[in-house]
Amino acid sequence: xxxxxxxxxxxxxxxxxxxLSDADLNHLRSALVQQVVRFRSRGVIVDVTAxxxxxxxxxxxxREIAHIIRLRGAETVIVGIQPEVAxxxxxxxxxxEGVATALDLEEGLAYLNQKFKTMK
Amino acid sequence: xxxxxxxxELLRELVAHLRQNxxxxxxxxxGRISETRLLTAMTKEEIFAEATSVYDSYVEALxxxxxxxxxxxxxxxxERIIPRGVETHEVVGIVLLLRDVLARSLFAKYQTDFKKLxxxxxxxxxxxxxxxxxVAVGFVQERERVIRQQQEAIRELSTPxxxxxxxxxxxxxxxxxxxxxxxQLTEQLLRGxxxxxxxxxVIDITGVAAMDVTVANHLVQxxxxxxxxxxxxxxxxxxxxxxxxxxxxxxxLGKMNTVGDLQGGIEQAERLLGYKVMALxxxx
Numbered sequence: 510x511x512x513x514x515x516x517x518x519x520x521x522x523x524x525x526x527x528x529l530s531d532a533d534l535n536h537l538r539s540a541l542v543q544q545v546v547r548f549r550s551r552g553v554i555v556d557v558t559a560x561x562x563x564x565x566x567x568x569x570x571x572r573e574i575a576h577i578i579r580l581r582g583a584e585t586v587i588v589g590i591q592p593e594v595a596x597x598x599x600x601x602x603x604x605x606e607g608v609a610t611a612l613d614l615e616e617g618l619a620y621l622n623q624k625f626k627t628m629k
Numbered sequence: 630x631x632x633x634x635x636x637x638e639l640l641r642e643l644v645a646h647l648r649q650n651x652x653x654x655x656x657x658x659x660g661r662i663s664e665t666r667l668l669t670a671m672t673k674e675e676i677f678a679e680a681t682s683v684y685d686s687y688v689e690a691l692x693x694x695x696x697x698x699x700x701x702x703x704x705x706x707x708e709r710i711i712p713r714g715v716e717t718h719e720v721v722g723i724v725l726l727l728r729d730v731l732a733r734s735l736f737a738k739y740q741t742d743f744k745k746l747x748x749x750x751x752x753x754x755x756x757x758x759x760x761x762x763x764v765a766v767g768f769v770q771e772r773e774r775v776i777r778q779q780q781e782a783i784r785e786l787s788t789p790x791x792x793x794x795x796x797x798x799x800x801x802x803x804x805x806x807x808x809x810x811x812x813q814l815t816e817q818l819l820r821g822x823x824x825x826x827x828x829x830x831v832i833d834i835t836g837v838a839a840m841d842v843t844v845a846n847h848l849v850q851x852x853x854x855x856x857x858x859x860x861x862x863x864x865x866x867x868x869x870x871x872x873x874x875x876x877x878x879x880x881x882l883g884k885m886n887t888v889g890d891l892q893g894g895i896e897q898a899e900r901l902l903g904y905k906v907m908a909l910x911x912x913x
Contacts, residue, residue, distance in 0.1 A: 587857075588859070590857045590858055591823075592816070592819030592820050592822070592823055592854075592858065593819075595819060595854040595855075595857040595858055596815055596816075596819060596850065596851075596854045598854070598857060599850040599851075599853045599854045599857070600850060604853045604856075604857070605857060610856060610857050610858065610859045611859035612822070612823065612826055612828075612858055612859040612860070613826075616826075616828075616859055617859075620859075
């Protein structure tokens with residue numbers, strides 16, 4: 510199942526569906542990396558609210574997406590990690606170091622807007 | 630069938646004997662209880678009153694071969710004596726003493742007729758064992774129920790997650806943290822972050838004297854998990870021992886935000902949230 514990517518002003522929003530295969534994740538990564546430059550986006554929000562498990566591959570992919578997008582000149586924020594998922598991730602040592610996180614979509618947008626202001 | 634009839638016949642005879650000698654046997658039993666220093670938490674009068682009830686329930690259980698009434702009485706008795714600090718060994722001890730007192734009286738009565746004594750004991754022993762079992766199990770069950778209830782109460786009391794300002798939570802932790810409580814704290818905190826849409830959390834551990842390596846690691850994990858939900862955690866009131874533990878496990882200080890006391894922690898949280906608190910006037 511492919512992850513839809515929505516464009517909202519200067520921000521791209523990718524919303525994860527329940528279960529994603531590794532291939533879907535790889536596809537999402539390349540799609541985001543391309544579109545962030547094509548649309549001249551300044552921020553990317555990856556919404557993982559629907560995910561009730563986060564394995565090491567998904568977690569590593571999220572981190573890679575964030576780092577690649579920073580190299581492409583935009584900011585990434587991961588939103589909507591569920592409390593149980595968060596603790597399970599930490600126990601597995603998947604702490605998404607160096608990646609911004611926020612509670613939900615609204616918070617993520619607020620975070621990016623704040624970032625854009627300081628970047629001006 | 631014939632054997633069963635004979636057995637209940639013997640039990641009837643036995644019960645009649647126990648009824649007849651009620652006063653004497655009961656007194657002997659109470660004497661043995663104080664001799665062996667059981668039930669020291671209770672007064673002599675109380676022991677005597679309880680002993681009478683136990684004796685009558687015991688005889689009744691032997692007579693009717695039903696244990697419900699005895700079970701109910703054992704539970705009721707346990708409810709009354711557990712808060713006074715009566716121990717399991719004491720309860721088992723007094724029931725076994727009664728069993729012993731009664732057996733001795735049977736030996737005395739039938740000492741001339743060994744065959745009959747044997748048959749009487751065949752009927753008496755299983756019933757007596759079952760009675761002892763019922764009382765002991767009833768006591769232990771009641772004790773476990775009390776313990777469970779108390780654990781539940783402690784668990785609920787011990788971990789409030791409080792909102793002190795819009796988007797600012799505090800979690801004051803007091804007492805000993807075992808791994809189970811730590812897990813529960815984390816769950817409550819993460820859920821609290823979500824429902825209160827918190828951005829900053831102050832975890833105050835002034836009331837925690839020490840924590841072992843497992844729990845310290847758990848605290849670090851809680852801080853990281855909170856970050857994944859988009860909240861910043863400030864830990865305040867670390868005692869020297871806990872600070873030492875955290876250093877020993879090699880915590881990454883870049884991830885841990887710590888402030889000396891709760892007041893400082895709340896002030897820093899307010900700064901992070903963009904609040905500015907000032908006095909409107911000089912206090913009187």
